[in-house]
Amino acid sequence: MNIRGIHAIYRYEMNRSFRTLIQSLVSPVLSTILYFIVFGAAIGSRMDNISNVSYGAFIVPGLIMLTVQMQSVNNASFGIYFPKFIGTTYELLSAPLSFVEIVIGYVGAATTKAVSIGLIILCTSYLFVDLDIKYPFFMFCFLLITCITFSLLGFIIGIVSDNFEQLNIVPMLIITPLVFLGGSFYTIDMLPPFWQNFALLNPIVYLISGFRWSFFGVGDVPIFTSIIFMLIFTSICISIIWYIFKTGYKIKN
Amino acid sequence: MSEIINVQNLVKKYDNNFTAVKNLNLKIRQGEIIALLGPNGAGKTTLISTICGLSSITSGQIKVNGLDVIKDYRKTRELIGLVPQELALEPFEKVINSVKFSRRLFGKKDDNDYIEKLLIKLQLFDKKNNIIKSLSGGMKRRVMIAKALSHNPQIIFLDEPTAGVDVELRKDMWSIIKELKNEGVTIILTTHYIEEAEMIADRIGIINHGELLLIEEKKELIKRMSVKTLKVKLKNTLDIIPTKLKKYNLKLIDEGKSFLYYYNTGKERTGITSLLSDMNKIGINLFDIQTEETSLEEIFVKIIKE
Numbered sequence: 001m002n003i004r005g006i007h008a009i010y011r012y013e014m015n016r017s018f019r020t021l022i023q024s025l026v027s028p029v030l031s032t033i034l035y036f037i038v039f040g041a042a043i044g045s046r047m048d049n050i051s052n053v054s055y056g057a058f059i060v061p062g063l064i065m066l067t068v069q070m071q072s073v074n075n076a077s078f079g080i081y082f083p084k085f086i087g088t089t090y091e092l093l094s095a096p097l098s099f100v101e102i103v104i105g106y107v108g109a110a111t112t113k114a115v116s117i118g119l120i121i122l123c124t125s126y127l128f129v130d131l132d133i134k135y136p137f138f139m140f141c142f143l144l145i146t147c148i149t150f151s152l153l154g155f156i157i158g159i160v161s162d163n164f165e166q167l168n169i170v171p172m173l174i175i176t177p178l179v180f181l182g183g184s185f186y187t188i189d190m191l192p193p194f195w196q197n198f199a200l201l202n203p204i205v206y207l208i209s210g211f212r213w214s215f216f217g218v219g220d221v222p223i224f225t226s227i228i229f230m231l232i233f234t235s236i237c238i239s240i241i242w243y244i245f246k247t248g249y250k251i252k253n
Numbered sequence: 254m255s256e257i258i259n260v261q262n263l264v265k266k267y268d269n270n271f272t273a274v275k276n277l278n279l280k281i282r283q284g285e286i287i288a289l290l291g292p293n294g295a296g297k298t299t300l301i302s303t304i305c306g307l308s309s310i311t312s313g314q315i316k317v318n319g320l321d322v323i324k325d326y327r328k329t330r331e332l333i334g335l336v337p338q339e340l341a342l343e344p345f346e347k348v349i350n351s352v353k354f355s356r357r358l359f360g361k362k363d364d365n366d367y368i369e370k371l372l373i374k375l376q377l378f379d380k381k382n383n384i385i386k387s388l389s390g391g392m393k394r395r396v397m398i399a400k401a402l403s404h405n406p407q408i409i410f411l412d413e414p415t416a417g418v419d420v421e422l423r424k425d426m427w428s429i430i431k432e433l434k435n436e437g438v439t440i441i442l443t444t445h446y447i448e449e450a451e452m453i454a455d456r457i458g459i460i461n462h463g464e465l466l467l468i469e470e471k472k473e474l475i476k477r478m479s480v481k482t483l484k485v486k487l488k489n490t491l492d493i494i495p496t497k498l499k500k501y502n503l504k505l506i507d508e509g510k511s512f513l514y515y516y517n518t519g520k521e522r523t524g525i526t527s528l529l530s531d532m533n534k535i536g537i538n539l540f541d542i543q544t545e546e547t548s549l550e551e552i553f554v555k556i557i558k559e
Contacts, residue, residue, distance in 0.1 A: 002327070008357030019345065087341030091400070094305040094335045095358040096327035252309050 009105025062184030076154030
């Protein structure tokens with residue numbers, strides 16, 4: 001295995017984030033703090049507890065998921081799309097690197113950034129709400145796997161996109177609505193019956209529910225359903241990437 | 254010289270069914286400079302791309318240093334450095350970081366001394382902490398070469414390295430290429446500039462429509478293909494070519510004051526002696542003679558047309 005090659009990609013991507021620290025770190029954290037202030041402090045103080053959890057605390061897992069999913073997709077998609085755009089993918093393809101190693105480098109960096117942002121938001125949330133994490137180890141594992149999966153998804157989007165517009169279409173028009181409607185700010189049972197069933201078609205519901213379970217021991221769907229769904233989602237992303245590299249789709253001529 | 258690249262029956266067909274390379278065979282010897290000439294779309298870049306791993310192979314086999322480029326891609330790619338035609342560089346990165354990144358991709362440990370020497374050789378040392386975006390086109394081209402050489406390859410592919418650069422930089426590039434050859438690096442370059450191939454290549458390959466039309470030692474090619482022109486100025490004007498001289502296919506010019514005779518230097522006899530002797534026999538006196546040699550460019554055009 002070309003460990004130095006993987007590390008080179010990883011380091012390069014991380015350095016790119018450090019060069020644009022405000023965009024990479026400050027911006028998502030600030031946005032989430034604003035959510036805490038508006039939904040947690042201002043509106044949340046007038047809302048009832050949900051499953052014996054204050055509304056301010058209740059939205060913490062959802063807000064973390066909302067941010068890390070978007071950040072994973074954006075970082076990974078831009079990470080591989082930008083070399084495609086400027087033509088430097090020739091370096092990766094002509095180097096003694098396997099496709100798996102290239103994916104590890106890019107997805108690894110995107111995951112690291114997203115997990116870091118998630119943890120910073122978690123730490124920040126203690127400034128606004130009383131929070132007690134019931135299963136911290138599970139919470140971290142869930143956070144990590146979510147970031148890996150969405151980074152894989154972002155990598156696919158970056159490969160498939162032919163221009164910046166396409167690069168933004170999936171995150172803006174598909175992932176953002178799904179995340180907002182996936183129970184970040186409410187539980188599914190707060191919806192009318194029809195929309196409850198409809199919401200269960202949203203894959204993000206299972207991820208947010210599982211993550212929330214690790215905080216409070218309660219979720220919209222059973223934890224095993226969340227875990228199984230997450231594994232299926234991860235497997236689908238890995239399969240698509242495997243196909244892309246096997247066929248060279250949009251990578252090799 | 255031993256053979257370092259062996260392309261056997263290579264076919265590259267794109268998804269749209271366009272065949273860019275047709276059953277191409279090519280052997281490249283270690284330490285030589287080989288220039289691949291051909292018009293746009295001839296298949297030069299596709300050939301390089303398949304050897305370097307940028308393009309998949311439809312059929313055929315490519316071996317580098319005896320190893321298959323697909324099965325043993327790690328070992329073969331370690332030997333190769335590639336400078337593509339386009340200036341493809343991360344604009345916001347420093348020169349030194351960009352070069353180090355390329356070396357690391359090849360699984361090599363950092364070697365600051367080597368990188369420093371490389372940057373000095375390519376006159377980039379003063380610019381090592383500059384952001385690539387701030388460099389001139391010529392400097393960016395040098396950065397591309399530095400990146401390709403960062404892992405100390407034995408073979409370097411230069412895809413039109415001097416396309417769009419000024420004369421001075423082109424000459425600098427030629428001296429860099431010659432220096433690399435002296436260090437034992439095998440150099441394969443594609444070019445549109447016949448002058449470039451004429452100046453620096455050991456062997457010349459001509460590609461058109463995905464086929465390798467010929468590959469030959471430059472000197473041999475020029476010798477074999479070159480047709481020299483003998484211009485004979487006459488003391489007295491001729492109205493027509495005399496019957497006795499018709500066999501020489503002379504071309505009367507300057508209103509009969511001169512004629513042209515074409516001969517091939519590659520042949521055993523040029524026919525000049527017998528022409529002059531026959532002229533003497535029929536009483537045509539010459540005033541002056543001049544010779545002109547065919548350039549590689551004329552040879553190239555002739556082969557492509559054929």
